[in-house]
Amino acid sequence: MRTTSVAGLDLTACTMGSAPLPTPVARAVELLDEGWEAGIRALDAADGTHGAESAAGRWLEERQPEGIVVLSGVGAVVGQGRGSDLSPLRLEAHLAAASRRLGRVDLAWLRGADAETPVEDSLQPLAAAIESGRLRGWGAGDADAWALEGLLAEADRLGLPRPSFVRVRLNLLERDVLRDLAPLAAGEGVALLAGAPLGAGRLTARHVAAEERAAEAIRSGAQQEGAVDAALETLIALRTLARDLELSLEGLALSWLLAKEAVASTIVAPRAKADWDAVHEALARPLDPETVERLDSLPR
Numbered sequence: 001m002r003t004t005s006v007a008g009l010d011l012t013a014c015t016m017g018s019a020p021l022p023t024p025v026a027r028a029v030e031l032l033d034e035g036w037e038a039g040i041r042a043l044d045a046a047d048g049t050h051g052a053e054s055a056a057g058r059w060l061e062e063r064q065p066e067g068i069v070v071l072s073g074v075g076a077v078v079g080q081g082r083g084s085d086l087s088p089l090r091l092e093a094h095l096a097a098a099s100r101r102l103g104r105v106d107l108a109w110l111r112g113a114d115a116e117t118p119v120e121d122s123l124q125p126l127a128a129a130i131e132s133g134r135l136r137g138w139g140a141g142d143a144d145a146w147a148l149e150g151l152l153a154e155a156d157r158l159g160l161p162r163p164s165f166v167r168v169r170l171n172l173l174e175r176d177v178l179r180d181l182a183p184l185a186a187g188e189g190v191a192l193l194a195g196a197p198l199g200a201g202r203l204t205a206r207h208v209a210a211e212e213r214a215a216e217a218i219r220s221g222a223q224q225e226g227a228v229d230a231a232l233e234t235l236i237a238l239r240t241l242a243r244d245l246e247l248s249l250e251g252l253a254l255s256w257l258l259a260k261e262a263v264a265s266t267i268v269a270p271r272a273k274a275d276w277d278a279v280h281e282a283l284a285r286p287l288d289p290e291t292v293e294r295l296d297s298l299p300r
Helices: 025-037 050-063 088-102 119-131 145-158 181-188 205-219 232-244 249-258 273-284 289-297
Strands: 003-006 009-012 014-017 042-044 069-074 076-079 083-085 107-111 137-141 165-169 191-195 265-268
Touching: 009 014, 009 069, 014 025, 025 050, 025 273, 042 050, 050 088, 069 088, 088 107, 088 119, 107 119, 107 165, 119 137, 119 145, 137 145, 145 181, 165 181, 181 191, 205 232, 205 249, 232 249, 232 289, 249 265, 249 273, 249 289
Parallel strands: 014 042, 014 265, 042 069, 069 107, 107 137, 137 165, 165 191, 191 265
Antiparallel strands: 003 009, 076 083
16 A cells, blocks of 8 residues: 655555444444554544544554554634634643543644634644654644645744645545645645545445435425435446446545545545445555546536
8 A cells, every 4th residue: 555754654545534433432443453454554543523532542552553653633623603723722632632542643633723713823732742752743624725825834934843734525526625725735745635535425325326216206296305416417427437347436436536646645434344345445446547537527
C-alpha cells in the first residue's frame, strides 16, 4: 500500500476510523484488526463520538501495534453562529484527554472553524504540543481553499508550524475540493485526507435500490415523505459501471479515491465485517486511467 509523508510520518493510502456507537466496542476492536491485517497503518481515532475513541483506545492498548499513526479531532462543534470552539483551553483539554485515552496522538485535526477565537490563539496550543513532542503535526478539518490559505498565512506570519494536512468530505458525489482546495494543498505541501468516501451512505447499493423503489412509488402515484435523491440518475450510472467492472458500487467509490494522486489517504470506517469487502476490493483492483476519467466526467 502506498504511503505519503505527513509531518515526517508515513500515512498509508487508507486510514481506518473506529466504528462509533451503537457498534459494541468489542466488535469495533475486531473491525480494526481487519484493517491492520489489510496493511492499514493509520487510525483516525476520534470523530466526535466517545464510542469511537473508546474502541480505538482499547485496540491501541491491547494490540500495541507498531508503526501506527494516530490521528484525533480536537475542538468541539457548538453551532449558534460560532461554528466550533477552538479556544486554547478547549484544544489543550482535548489534546490532553485524547492522549490519556489513546496513549498518544500523532496528528491532530481541528474540527471546523471558530468564528470567535482568533486563529492565532488556536495555533498556539498546537505549536506548544509539537514543540514539546506531544504532537507531530496538525491539520484542518472541513476547510475550503480560502480557510486553508488563511491558516497557512497566519502560521507563516507567527512563525508557527503550518498545517500538514487537511481532512475534508470527498467522494464521487462531492468533489468540488478537487477543483480549488486540492491544487492549493498540493502546491503548499499539505496532504489531503478524504472523509465520507461513500457520501454518508449514498454511494451504496442499498441506498440506490431504496431510492429506485421510492421513485417508482412516486411514479405510481404513492405519496412519499421525502424527496428522492437528486443524484439518483448518476448513482444508477455508477452502479452500472461498477457491475461492468465486476466491482461493488462501494468498491468503485473507494477505488476512485485511491486512484486520485491528490488524495493522500482515504478514511474508511466499516461498521460491520462485510463493510471491509469494499475496502479489500478497492485495494486489490486499482482503476485504469480511462475509467477514472470516465468517472470524473459523470455529473453529480
